[in-house]
Amino acid sequence: MTEIFTGSFTQQEPIPEEAIEAALAVLRHGRLHRYNVAPGELGETALLEQEFATQMGAKYCLAVSSGGYALATALRAVGVQPGDPVLTNAFTLAPVPGSIASVGAKPVFVGVTENLTIDLDDLEAKLDQARVLMLSHMRGHLCDMDRLMQICDSAGVIVIEDCAHTMGAAWRGQSSGRQGAIGCYSCQTYKHVNSGEGGLLITDDEELAAKATMLSGSYMLYERHLAAPGPEVFERIKYTTPNVSGRMDNLRAAILRPQLRELDQQIHRWNERYSEIEAGLRGTTGLTIVERPVAETYVGSSIQFLLLDWSPERIAEVIRRCATRGVELKWFGGAEPTGFTSRYDSWRYADSTPMPASDRVLAGIMDMRVPLTFSLQDCRLIARIIRAEVGAVFQS
Numbered sequence: 001m002t003e004i005f006t007g008s009f010t011q012q013e014p015i016p017e018e019a020i021e022a023a024l025a026v027l028r029h030g031r032l033h034r035y036n037v038a039p040g041e042l043g044e045t046a047l048l049e050q051e052f053a054t055q056m057g058a059k060y061c062l063a064v065s066s067g068g069y070a071l072a073t074a075l076r077a078v079g080v081q082p083g084d085p086v087l088t089n090a091f092t093l094a095p096v097p098g099s100i101a102s103v104g105a106k107p108v109f110v111g112v113t114e115n116l117t118i119d120l121d122d123l124e125a126k127l128d129q130a131r132v133l134m135l136s137h138m139r140g141h142l143c144d145m146d147r148l149m150q151i152c153d154s155a156g157v158i159v160i161e162d163c164a165h166t167m168g169a170a171w172r173g174q175s176s177g178r179q180g181a182i183g184c185y186s187c188q189t190y191k192h193v194n195s196g197e198g199g200l201l202i203t204d205d206e207e208l209a210a211k212a213t214m215l216s217g218s219y220m221l222y223e224r225h226l227a228a229p230g231p232e233v234f235e236r237i238k239y240t241t242p243n244v245s246g247r248m249d250n251l252r253a254a255i256l257r258p259q260l261r262e263l264d265q266q267i268h269r270w271n272e273r274y275s276e277i278e279a280g281l282r283g284t285t286g287l288t289i290v291e292r293p294v295a296e297t298y299v300g301s302s303i304q305f306l307l308l309d310w311s312p313e314r315i316a317e318v319i320r321r322c323a324t325r326g327v328e329l330k331w332f333g334g335a336e337p338t339g340f341t342s343r344y345d346s347w348r349y350a351d352s353t354p355m356p357a358s359d360r361v362l363a364g365i366m367d368m369r370v371p372l373t374f375s376l377q378d379c380r381l382i383a384r385i386i387r388a389e390v391g392a393v394f395q396s
């Protein structure tokens, strides 16, 4: 009998009851705008920022409208100007080069290794081309952050971290997003907390925090923030920092706060699922497991493996065969970007030079979401299906 998987790769868990209650309370009083608070009231958005700052061990936190907006705000806050080159990953999601383009700056792409992390040798070679690195921990893979920070610090390159897939991850015990000058997170449905859309930005730098707050559209109401620097810092920047509205609202903040309290537990559940799939795939001929470094604490909300040096036709055949058995694989090597699988040469608004070593890796990256609605049994079944179909095509 041929086993078939019938679950959905795009179905996340429902919003927790406690979060629904909190959302209803906001709807009932109607004060959705973050600065619309009753006398003495601490709004949901301000509380979310305070709680997330504490959770990450950061001094300051700002909640905004999306992960991509957080990235663009970070670029503006560090002073990136139109025309400036900004280093970033060749393997990342479209909102990352998009945030660079949104401020009129130019992405300079850095290659990807077989570990799916930024190629640090390539980074070193390109370091003199820019003063800012937008580092994307794409699909939750952390590079050697010690070496990365040492390389960037010694060259005076500012690091902005895209932690869309590393909320709750860590490098040698330090939360992801705390190594660079600014860490940015996404609260979009397919990330680690779900408010539909949303973003969070953290930093320890008071001036960057004040600028980001003004940029996000705080009018002159920044004193209502609980995780922002004091008014004296705003005094220095408030007349020279434009308002580029992109605030978070109290409704979304209300549903995020209970989810953040459950983050560790959810990470544990993601990683249980990830391990099942990884164990089930290990040892499949022709398939390369992406090994995780010991220094990395990861969140297995998606899994990647490589079909290195396979022809496009054979990879397409694996995808087709898995799909007929209900397993949705995404492929970063396809000729055309579909869904979220674009890569550096798909973003034609930005110049790029071909990177053969990275192209070889990108051509073989297979990707799969691991929603928490999957049971451990589902995960074992999915691994058996992939193993069988990769094996069948490999031998044919």
Ligand SMILES: *Cc1c(COP(=O)(O)O)cnc(C)c1O
Residues within 6 Å of the ligand: 066, 067, 068, 069, 092, 093, 095, 096, 136, 137, 138, 139, 162, 164, 165, 186, 187, 188, 191, 198, 199
């Ligand atoms: C989701 C994501 C973002 C930001 O996405 P938004 O949809 O703007 O919240 C940034 N980088 C990566 C790698 C992502 O996956």
